[in-house]
Amino acid sequence: xxxxxxxxxxxxxxxxxxxTGDGKALEVLLKGLxxxxxxxxxxxxxxxxxxxxxRVVKRVGSVENxxxxxxxxxxxxxxxxxxxTRWATHGGVSDRNAHPHxxxxxRVAIVHNGIIENFEELRAELEERGxxxxxxxxxxxxxxxxxxxLRRRPxxxxxxxxSVVRRLKGSFAFIAISTWTSDAILGARYNSPLxxxxxxxxSIPASDVLSFLEWTDxxxxxENESCAIxxxxxxxxxxxxxxxxxxxxxxxAIEVSEVEKRGYxxxxxxxxxxxxxxxxxxLTQDLGPLEEAAKLLRGASRVFLVAAGTSYHAALxxxxxxxxxxxVDAQPVLASEYALASxxxxxxxxxxxxxxxxxxxxxxxxxxxxxxxxxxVIGVVNMPGSSLExxxxxxxxxxxxxxxxxxxxxxFTSQVIALVRLACAVSxxxxxxxxxxxxxxVEEVLEQEPQIAEIAKDLKDSxxxxxxxxxxxxxxxxxxxxxxxxxxYVHAEGLPAGELKHGTLxxxxxxxxxxxxxxxxxxxxxxLSNCQELKARGATVIxxxxxxxxxxxxxxxxxxxxxxxxxxxxxxxxxxxLAYYMALERGAEIDRPRNxxxxxxxx
Ligand code: AGP
Numbered sequence: 001x002x003x004x005x006x007x008x009x010x011x012x013x014x015x016x017x018x019x020t021g022d023g024k025a026l027e028v029l030l031k032g033l034x035x036x037x038x039x040x041x042x043x044x045x046x047x048x049x050x051x052x053x054x055r056v057v058k059r060v061g062s063v064e065n066x067x068x069x070x071x072x073x074x075x076x077x078x079x080x081x082x083x084x085t086r087w088a089t090h091g092g093v094s095d096r097n098a099h100p101h102x103x104x105x106x107r108v109a110i111v112h113n114g115i116i117e118n119f120e121e122l123r124a125e126l127e128e129r130g131x132x133x134x135x136x137x138x139x140x141x142x143x144x145x146x147x148x149x150l151r152r153r154p155x156x157x158x159x160x161x162x163s164v165v166r167r168l169k170g171s172f173a174f175i176a177i178s179t180w181t182s183d184a185i186l187g188a189r190y191n192s193p194l195x196x197x198x199x200x201x202x203s204i205p206a207s208d209v210l211s212f213l214e215w216t217d218x219x220x221x222x223e224n225e226s227c228a229i230x231x232x233x234x235x236x237x238x239x240x241x242x243x244x245x246x247x248x249x250x251x252x253a254i255e256v257s258e259v260e261k262r263g264y265x266x267x268x269x270x271x272x273x274x275x276x277x278x279x280x281x282x283l284t285q286d287l288g289p290l291e292e293a294a295k296l297l298r299g300a301s302r303v304f305l306v307a308a309g310t311s312y313h314a315a316l317x318x319x320x321x322x323x324x325x326x327x328v329d330a331q332p333v334l335a336s337e338y339a340l341a342s343x344x345x346x347x348x349x350x351x352x353x354x355x356x357x358x359x360x361x362x363x364x365x366x367x368x369x370x371x372x373x374x375x376x377v378i379g380v381v382n383m384p385g386s387s388l389e390x391x392x393x394x395x396x397x398x399x400x401x402x403x404x405x406x407x408x409x410x411x412f413t414s415q416v417i418a419l420v421r422l423a424c425a426v427s428x429x430x431x432x433x434x435x436x437x438x439x440x441x442v443e444e445v446l447e448q449e450p451q452i453a454e455i456a457k458d459l460k461d462s463x464x465x466x467x468x469x470x471x472x473x474x475x476x477x478x479x480x481x482x483x484x485x486x487x488x489y490v491h492a493e494g495l496p497a498g499e500l501k502h503g504t505l506x507x508x509x510x511x512x513x514x515x516x517x518x519x520x521x522x523x524x525x526x527x528l529s530n531c532q533e534l535k536a537r538g539a540t541v542i543x544x545x546x547x548x549x550x551x552x553x554x555x556x557x558x559x560x561x562x563x564x565x566x567x568x569x570x571x572x573x574x575x576x577x578l579a580y581y582m583a584l585e586r587g588a589e590i591d592r593p594r595n596x597x598x599x600x601x602x603x
Pocket of ligand 1: 311482
């Protein structure tokens with residue numbers, strides 16, 4: 001019996017994909033795993049249903065590693081299979097903890113994304129009944145529970161699956177194959193995404209639409225708290241409580257080409273450059289029911305902007321945008337700190353939840369709480385069919401296209417533009433951002449890429465980097481600091497320029513790099529005097545402004561535009577590039593930074 005390690009393996013933020021239909025399951029699964037790599041992972045595996053039963057290959061390391069290990073299966077005939085990229089949180093990483101996990105008799109294999117909170121009691125119960133576990137994961141209990149239920153009722157897979165799911169507590173999405181269910185793939189989701197790509201004669205259940213776009217853009221987004229039996233070209237689904245569900249097939253509005261690197265070395269660099277186009281797209285395209293969202297905001301007694309990470313920085317900009325363009329007092333709330341704000345949320349509140357993935361657990365939890373109190377929820381999303389989109393009363397899509405790099409870049413600038421458009425919809429103002437001008441200005445900033453790459457060489461070995469800005473530029477300082485940390489693994493701190501004298505100035509020594517966001521707007525003079533204070537203490541000052549000044553040791557020119565919020569957008573691009581080139585110089589991972597995942601689907 002494998003001792004249960006108390007620091008048990010939790011499988012979270014993983015990628016799952018299955019295939020059933022005519023064709024070779026192995027090819028689809030391996031290509032699908034490649035598409036899921038961007039989510040971040042430390043091991044991968046697959047299981048095929050063959051004439052001789054279920055064959056499993058799983059390994060720590062890259063999908064490339066798995067492809068080598070699975071080469072022996074290339075000639076095995078199989079049209080049903082499941083696969084997984086795993087991102088563990090607690091404890092080490094090992095082959096035996098990689099997914100898929102199988103039942104004692106090897107007749108069931110499962111892959112899982114999420115957390116089974118009651119797995120220890122389930123495991124003890126199963127071991128009592130003689131089950132032998134081969135891993136330390138929470139997920140493995142699903143395989144053994146399914147084994148018992150399918151053995152008990154091999155002709156009633158729906159009943160077997162429902163009774164297993166009703167035993168599980170936590171957040172999960174899993175799919176399973178078994179020798180009892182031939183070409184059917186069993187699946188269930190509870191607060192974790194599961195979507196099925198639908199093709200002629202085949203179906204591809206997955207955690208992420210990007211994994212099956214190569215084969216189909218028709219998708220069924222399974223309801224939360226539901227089960228499903230996926231067969232070639234068809235899906236049967238029902239709520240865990242038993243009610244049947246009518247399923248709708250939706251078109252996924254994402255081109256496969258948008259997911260390719262298209263000649264760039266990294267997705268992250270491509271997505272920084274994509275902003276030439278995405279800012280204009282978000283500015284001009286239909287984002288969804290803006291007017292409906294605006295109406296909710298006009299009628300709200302309190303407005304909360306709930307988000308995490310980069311999206312929270314967009315929320316901080318959103319506070320300025322909504323105040324200045326719509327006279328709305330919106331309170332930004334870090335999703336993980338929502339509990340305090342929750343006490344003020346009621347039926348007259350509106351929560352604007354901002355999330356690129358639409359799957360961030362803290363954001364979803366806050367949204368569920370807000371809805372339970374009668375508040376209306378406006379989702380500001382990017383990925384179609386996300387949990388946040390489905391939970392929102394109204395959602396607007398920022399149209400930034402799929403963002404593969406774990407570090408958010410184009411989604412941030414599109415989030416800010418979407419908030420500008422929302423604010424203008426509230427107040428009935430014209431959106432003064434001009435698409436042509438914005439595209440040209442983005443281009444102008446990107447043309448300084450070589451100089452920025454040079455500055456990165458000077459900064460790459462810094463121990464600490466400080467970024468300062470005033471007013472609406474302060475959130476940009478925070479966003480720049482986050483980019484430097486997550487891409488280059490260099491400590492960076494963003495702070496309001498006005499706070500320097502209140503303590504941080506004590507840390508400034510000769511050569512300490514400080515990036516100063518110093519556009520010639522109402523913050524210019526005060527921030528310039530901060531520059532001089534910094535210079536007087538020996539700091540190396542990197543000025544980001546439309547106007548050069550002798551106080552700057554390095555300077556990146558960000559053109560002035562007709563709108564204050566466009567300038568804010570433009571300022572973030574040099575910071576994205578700086579972080580990217582520092583990471584390049586330091587040989588960091590870039591698209592998949594260590595320890596991070598694209599979507600934080602657990603608390
Ligand atoms: C930002 O570069 C990070 N990838 C991370 O902070 C991210 O913004 C955060 O996890 C929120 O993600 P979301 O927008 O998908 O909710």
